[in-house]
Amino acid sequence: MLSRTADSLYWTGRYMERADFLARILEAAIRLAALPAKDQATVTAWAGAIASSGVKSAFDASGRTPSEKSVREYLAFGADNSTSIKACITRARTNARSVRTALTIELWEAINGAWNGLNELGEPTKRDDFTSYLDFVKSTSLAVEGASSRTMLRNDAYWFLRLGMAIERADNTARLLDVKYHLLLPPGERVGGQLDYFQWTTLLREVSALTAYRWVYRESVRPWLVADLLVLNRQMPRSLASCQGMIVSYLEKLAADYGRRGPAQRLASSRLTQFNEARIEDIFQAGLHEYIQNFLNENNALAGAIHEQYLV
Amino acid sequence: MRIRIDHSTRYGYARPARFIVQMLRLTPRSCESQQVGDWRIETDVDARLRRSEDAFGNIVHSLYTERPTDSLTIRVMGEVSTVDTGGVIRGQSERLSPLVFLRDTALTRADAAILDFAQAIGQGDPLDRMHRLMGALHRDVAFEVGSTSATHTAAEAFAQRRGVCQDHAQIFISAAHRLGVPARYVSGHLNRSDGQHDQDAAHAWAEAWIEGLGWVGFDPANGICPTDQYVRVAVGLDALGATPIRGTSYGGGQESLTVALHVRPVQQSQQQLQSRGWG
Amino acid sequence: MTKAFDEMNGGGSGSIRDSYKTLAAWLQNAPPDLLQARSRQAELFFRRMGVTFAVYGDEESNERLIPFDVVPRIIGADEWSGLEAGLKQRVSAINAFLKDIYGPQECIKAGVVPADLILTNPHYRPEMQGRRPPGDVWCHIAGVDLVRTGEDGFYVLEDNVRTPSGVSYMLENREMMMRLFPDLFAEHSVRPVEIYTDMLLRSLQASAPDGAGEDPTIVVLTPGPFNSAYYEHSFLADKLGVELVEGGDLFVNDDTVFMRTTEGPKRVDVIYRRIDDDFIDPLTFMPNSAVGVPGLMSAYHAGRVTLANAVGTGVADDKAVYTYMPQIIRFFTGEDAILQNVPTWRCREPEALKEVLGKLDQLVVKEVGGSGGYGMLVGPAATKAEIEAFRAKLIADPDDFIAQPTLSLSTAPTLNGGDLSPRHVDLRPFVLSSPAGVRVAPGGLTRVALKEGSLVVNSSQGGGTKDTWVLDN
Secondary structure (H helix, E strand, O other): OEHHHHHHHHHHHHHHHHHHHHHHHHHHHHHHHHOOOOHHHHHHHHHHHHHHOOOHHHHHHOOOOOOHHHHHHHHHHOOOOOOOHHHHHHHHHHHHHHOHHHOOHHHHHHHHHHHHHHHHHOOOOOHHHHHHHHHHHHHHHHHHHHHHHHHOOOOHHHHHHHHHHHHHHHHHHHHHHHHHHHHOOOOOOOOOOHHHHHHHHHHHHHOOOHHHHHHHHOOOOOHHHHHHHHHOOOOOOOOHHHHHHHHHHHHHHHHHHHOOOOHHHHHHHHHHHHHHHOOHHHHHHHOHHHHHHHHHHHHHHHHHHHHHHHHO | OEEEEEEEEEEEEEEEEOEEEEEEEEEOOOEOOEEEEEEEEEEOOOEEEEEEEOOOOOEEEEEEEOOOEEEEEEEEEEEEEEOOOOOEOOOOOOOOOHHHHHOOOOOOOOOHHHHHHHHOOOOOOHHHHHHHHHHHHHHHOEEOOOOOOOOOOHHHHHHHOEEOHHHHHHHHHHHHHHOOOOEEEEEEEEOOOOOOOEEOOOEEEEEEEEOOOEEEEEEOOOOEOOOOOEEEEEEEOOOOOOOOEEEEEEOOOOEEEEEEEEEEEOOOOOHHHHHHHHO | OOOOOEOOOEOOOOOOOHHHHHHHHHHHHOOOOHHHHHHHHHHHHHHHHHHHHHHHOOOOOHHHOOOEEEEEEEEOHHHHHHHHHHHHHHHHHHHHHHHHHOOOOHHHHOOOOOHHHHHOOOOOOHHHOOOOOHHHOOOOEEEOEEEEOOOOOEEEEEOOOOOOOOHHHHHHHHHHHHHHOHHHHHHOOEOOOOHHHHHHHHHHHHOOOOOOOOOOOEEEEOOOOOOOOHHHHHHHHHHHOOEEEOHHHEEEEOOEEEEEEOOEEEEOOEEEEOOOHHHHOOOOOOOOOOOOOOOHHHHHHOOOOEEEOOOOHHHHOOHHHHOOHHHHHHHHHOOOOOOEEOOOEEOOOHHHHHHHHHOHHHEEEEEOOOOOOOOEEEHHHOOHHHHHHHHHHHHHOHHHEEEEEOOOOOEEEEEEOOEEEEEEEEEEOEEEEEOOEEEEOOOOEEEEEOOOOOOOOOHHHOEEEEEEEEEOO
């Protein structure tokens, strides 16, 4: 397969995943902000959404201050935000279009449909309309995932698309965890406090895992269990361990198809081994922040290795 | 006379270039007015060089680097024995009909001003007219380093009546075409009479096809026909076609260019010393 | 103007031409609104595909839907064998001509074509002088534009030997017709055009350079998704089962072309390129081309890669060189041209210029270097002022112009609302050349001027397309 084709598939996967992630962040923020709380808490909810999206410095530099209006606008369709939902879907489509013949009709129609639908919805400002907008974005990522899973041959095209999704998902979950752990604990508020409870449930909502949490742990929300769910739990599809497992399996499929393992495979599987041996207590002991930072760096290094090995 | 040339071109890249491809037109061919001996191309990084000949009769080397690098120096060195033929080129096989050299390119296409200038040359036999054209250009277009860039067209340079040897040559070609005379661009080297052996750039001039004589050189920047001080390296329809190095890098980003050029006569007494110096 | 020759009704004697008899009877018995219903169906299908068209091209999906007429244009077996022989002869002569021009130039020495017309022609490439492309084939793919004025009056309008397009419509139109009118196909014995992609693949394989091995790697090289013909590029790559590459996917190392793949560099042997000469190698031609492959010409000159078509073929379909085609054919084949040229005045010749200036209002005058209808005067349709303005241009630079009579193009029955009306058509068959021989796909792209009386078949000016049936026996 042409390296350019693989690159476009990989980025189609990444951008679709990121659009979905942003929609979930916004949805959770709307929910958090709607809770009966002081004004400060509302602002915190929107500032948190910006931080979770990893665009804080760009947002601040744009001269905006966090409010429902500014954050919704910026993350969903800010013309000056190159990774807004709209920008992500547009880029996913541009990438997909350039490799149209490597996609099934169903997958193309799902991606193109997402882009067309988004254009039709415009830039809604009313909260109801905006919520429908987010619902639409989430439904498109399901449609894309469903179309790829149901119609694509299990060959390198599919693995690169999935690989992009998994790398992006790992990055998003890690960033979310890190931001929540650090930025959202107000001074003086101890871990386990009332506000904290909302923050952690919000986090679970952002990754669609609140119900899952209850099924797995059958107890009230506690930060270390939230961390356990999102870092180590292999049943949880957005946990770092699950993402890493997916990354490894797709890279191994590629290695098998091409009959050659390389730096990307070696890097990815050595990380997976670390997950298998890790316990959440030890991670907390050593510092969750350091752990997450390390994960993010390694995830970036892995993305770089994939790029070098396959995409140029 | 014998002229020794040492010509280094260094490319520096903002980021390490994964791979570099270049077409080199740096190697002169022998003809009646020049005998090329001991000519070498060296690169400071491992690279493959494939030698071929283009349709214009130039010796071309395709250069391909073998590993990533953040700079590349191409150095050509050698010695050429020259005789003065009054600018007339003989003993060189030509694959292309002179008519091909009536073709205008984006760089040599005449505008109304060049057309007027050409027509003002007046009637006469072609050789005479080309001499007058060279004289008029030498007189009317000032030689001024830095007044133009490599992408300036003949018309643009003529409009400002300033330029470097490249511009003089291209305006000459442009005007000669308007007078129905085939003309082409020559890149090469000049052993300067003022003893300035270290030069900033290679030289360029033009050749016109004169029925009965063949190709005849005209150097409008200096207002003379080439003598035994000149070494022809490559010819083309315009400066682009005779460019010493055309290339591209993959992943190197912004590139910087440094040229070091030494052109000097080889004296019998100095020969020993010189060859040791370059050894 | 006299009534044009009609593909179904002939010259007006009232009897239906043989090749159309079955269709005419079928049309007679068809329920009144059947054609309209099928036409709407076709539009629906195409609109759905039209989305696909837009996908590949720009966002203006509707503009890129070229109207499709459901009434086929039918060519009888005998008619076709004449055309086929003429096309093979012509394209063979063009290949011989190119080989000669870039080689010994015998045809110039013999005075068949004037030296300056060739050597100063913008489409002549001095870089190719003395070169021989793999297998000595220059024009691998030609799309020759034909028009008809009478029963035996086929004329070549243009040779199109650079990067002719339109073959995807030929194939898509057939697919559509087989879906819409299976019963009609059952009553006719229509030769398949679907074999075109197979013919093309074999032809490209046969043109591979020495050392490419049994299974040469072929690619289609496109300028990219923003090119107006991108749909066709990706369509062809898909049908051929080869990679669709952009310049950035290829690189040249050690005078060999490679493409970047996820499994490392892979050697490329044959490039079906849909990029013009000027843009193909920034180290040889336009230095600022971003769509080409740096160093490609080195690999080409080294005989390590085939470019289809070869670099420099444009000199053969230049409008001025076109006028010499009957002599070129005679010189290289020893035969008279089977297909006629449209009689043409070369304005560079003083006698011809005088004649042309005398009847500008009756002629079509074309700029030699122009294409796509630019720089053209259609005398009968022009105003006095336009004619006078053109007269001045013509006198100032006669070398740049040729003139032709306005031809009365044949018409073919075309759906017009609920009725069938005669509309002017042309025909672009596709001719493939390789060391294994010259072949013509049995069919072509029929373009139709949908406006009554219009002679302009270009899609940009309200032209549509039809499926073209070549009958067996």
